[in-house]
Amino acid sequence: MSPKRTSVIISCLLCCLVIATALLAGCTSGSAPAPVTPEATAAAPVTTVAPAPVATPLPATPAPAATTPAPAATMAAATPKPTFTPSGGNVIAYTAASLTGVSPKLAADFRSMYPGHTVVFNLDGTQALKTQVQNGAYADVFISASNAYTAELTKGGYFVDGTVRPLTSNYLIVILPATNPAGIQSLADLAKPGVKIAMEDRTVPAGTATVAVMKNLANSTYNQDWNASVYKNVVTYETSEPAVATKVSLGEADAGFVYESTYNAAPKNTYLALTIPKKDNYLQTYTIGILKESTSGGAAADFENFMLSSAGQQDLRDYGFRAVS
16 A cells, blocks of 8 residues: 555544544533423522511410490499308498498497497499399398399399388489589589580489489479480499599599489588489488398398497488488
8 A cells, every 4th residue: 555545544544533532522521401390491580588487376365355334234244243251240231332431330330239240341333233142142231222123132032031121212412523613503504515424324223313303304494405415415324323423523524413422421522512402303212131141140130220220320311311201
């Protein structure tokens, strides 16, 4: 073979070797492409939002009580049952709140008349006391400012037979703060715009009496426009009679309908007063009775006897109560 031919063959072999090397490098230089997935095709960057922290469970907390006052009837029905420990010589007397002023005097004089005996007064609106008794609260004696509530308990069989007796009576009066900021001079002024009046709710015995008095005054002396204007001026209906007196003494009301006994029991110069004519007034009669569940032995009967005695009746008169007519 000629040298020229040999050179050509060598050159061809070298070219083939170079091409084979290049092909081998292209096949082995990288891994196979990964299969296409939806995540790989996202065109725009995705912002990752950190997950919200998980709250650690806490012990359940009771919901706060509603701030809106419930109607008086509901409040009375929800009155908690007081707990008193009965004992032989101790009398638990569930007593209309309007006797609050005279109650310390009654307690002292009862101890004097019956040594070794004591009395504890649970003072509240009669409607609340009635509900407490019906709910099973312990009491020896019940003193009510409403014949209606006494009759309800009598019908329910709560009293010892023959022990329910009339005790005392009370008229209504209108009290004003001693400074009289509203300048009220007569019952007619209660209808003036802007006057703030406090009354008891109609479920309270004094509230029932006030409704009757307002009706009588409108029919006999004033008129229905006066009646409507006075009611329009009422800023609060309280669930006990002393609460009305408190509103007036604090200046939160310019006038309030209360019993004469509450006015007479207050410290001097606490209130001014407008009397209500007897022909238009409402005489509230109080009753007293011994409850069947009493375990105080004869102490409950002794306390009732004291309340009906000349000493007990004098204490009541001294604080503005009246004899039963």
